Amino acid sequence: MILDDLVSVTLTNMAQRQRLISPEDMYHLANQNIDTSLRGQQFMEKLHQPEITIIGEIKQASPSKGQIVTTFNYEDIARDYQTGGVDMISVLTETDYFKGSLDILRDVRAIVDVPILRKDFTVDAYMIDEARVNGAQVVLLIVAILSDEQLVKFLKRTHELGMVAIVETHDQEEIQRAIQAGAQIIGVNNRNLKDFSVNIHHTLALRQSIPEHIALIAESGIRSAEEIHDMSVAGVNGFLIGETLMRASDKAQQIKTFKAAYDD
Numbered sequence: 001m002i003l004d005d006l007v008s009v010t011l012t013n014m015a016q017r018q019r020l021i022s023p024e025d026m027y028h029l030a031n032q033n034i035d036t037s038l039r040g041q042q043f044m045e046k047l048h049q050p051e052i053t054i055i056g057e058i059k060q061a062s063p064s065k066g067q068i069v070t071t072f073n074y075e076d077i078a079r080d081y082q083t084g085g086v087d088m089i090s091v092l093t094e095t096d097y098f099k100g101s102l103d104i105l106r107d108v109r110a111i112v113d114v115p116i117l118r119k120d121f122t123v124d125a126y127m128i129d130e131a132r133v134n135g136a137q138v139v140l141l142i143v144a145i146l147s148d149e150q151l152v153k154f155l156k157r158t159h160e161l162g163m164v165a166i167v168e169t170h171d172q173e174e175i176q177r178a179i180q181a182g183a184q185i186i187g188v189n190n191r192n193l194k195d196f197s198v199n200i201h202h203t204l205a206l207r208q209s210i211p212e213h214i215a216l217i218a219e220s221g222i223r224s225a226e227e228i229h230d231m232s233v234a235g236v237n238g239f240l241i242g243e244t245l246m247r248a249s250d251k252a253q254q255i256k257t258f259k260a261a262y263d264d
């Protein structure tokens with residue numbers, strides 16, 4: 001399965017980085033960088049407001065789509081996203097399948113004010129420390145690749161650093177595990193990572209399984225303002241959008257259209 005491959009390359013690549021900066025040193029560096037900006041917390045509060053919350057993703061390639069764009073000026077993309085009014089920017093840092101990097105994360109952090117999500121396959125608390133050191137306020141924890149103990153431990157470390165976690169799920173059982181671990185934000189991935197099929201109604205089908213005090217983010221396959229409108233009305237709090245924005249010729253305008261979806 002693709003997730004097994006992603007976990008495997010992530011562990012290998014992390015081990016290489018740990019030879020440059022040891023887990024102990026990264027832990028201390030992260031502690032020196034505890035997030036006092038409140039950007040992550042503000043993002044969480046925004047999710048509970050009636051306005052549409054959009055997370056724009058910077059993603060050059062993916063396992064399901066291969067190369068998504070031919071030119072990849074991520075700094076321009078980040079500026080366009082901010083101009084459009086995104087509430088957070090998601091930066092892929094996985095190198096082998098998504099062609100992302102921590103360099104991209106750092107460069108984007110330097111030029112925008114909005115909170116940043118390190119979008120990666122977090123398999124060790126080291127990667128949370130690393131996310132903080134490189135300027136992210138938010139991390140992704142994917143239930144399907146973590147044990148219950150890891151989920152609790154990684155959430156604790158995230159919160160110690162003043163950060164916020166999106167806990168990604170795909171079915172009822174994973175949602176229960178996320179709630180049990182103490183997730184404050186749950187993402188439901190509309191993409192089935194076993195066969196890459198995308199069902200935009202998947203998040204809606206699982207809405208009732210998530211208590212209202214936990215924010216819900218719909219992930220993957222979102223194409224139109226109508227889809228965002230329908231999901232907002234049904235109580236979905238935020239929308240993570242990658243490919244549609246990466247392919248949009250006027251990204252700022254596309255984001256503005258999406259953010260206006262609730263008023264339509």
Ligand SMILES: O=C(O)c1ccccc1NCC(=O)[C@H](O)[C@H](O)COP(=O)(O)O
Binds near residue numbers: 063189243
């Ligand atoms: O996108 C993939 O092919 C993929 C494959 C395996 C694991 C994760 C994958 N994507 C990560 C994501 O969660 C998406 O980048 C994100 O939800 C945005 O999706 P989209 O708007 O469809 O680009």
